[in-house]
Amino acid sequence: MPDPGTIKNNKHLQLLGDRLHDNNLWHLNRHSAAGAFAVGLLCTWMPIPFQMLLAASLAIFFRVNLPLSMVLVWVTNPITMPPMFYFAYRLGSFLLDKPHHYQHFELSLSWLTNAMSTAGPPFLLGCGVLGLASAATGFMVIHGLWRWTVLRRWKRRRQNR
Known part of the structure; x- marks a missing residue:
């Protein structure tokens, strides 16, 4: 983790004010971790450049763990992106x-505009x-796992007395 003093004195980050000093952004607890999974997995499916900036902005807005939100965006990477986005296209076509149309690929602006007009909405x-769906599932799974772990530890403590 970066030093809080370094963050506070960074001239580029001063426009955020005291928002970067919220404990939930930097510490892991049940709510900040579950929320970070929701934010990170939501941003994973956004077909935009700079997904990490969107994840960071949403993490600050919702006061969830910032590093975890940003790391989860890397679920989409050059290896996983084609099958994930193809599945998204197929699901949208089904809904x-x-x-779904398979067009012959051509590296031109006219082909790209035509492909986006037909394939873009699905x-x-x-x-x-x-x-x-990923955000909701991630939130519920992490929240449930955290709760299950805590209850299991309490049960072990009671048994060890």
């Missing part, structure tokens, strides 16, 4: 009841649905 819908 919109539109057949793709974006699929990304949105999968982002929301």
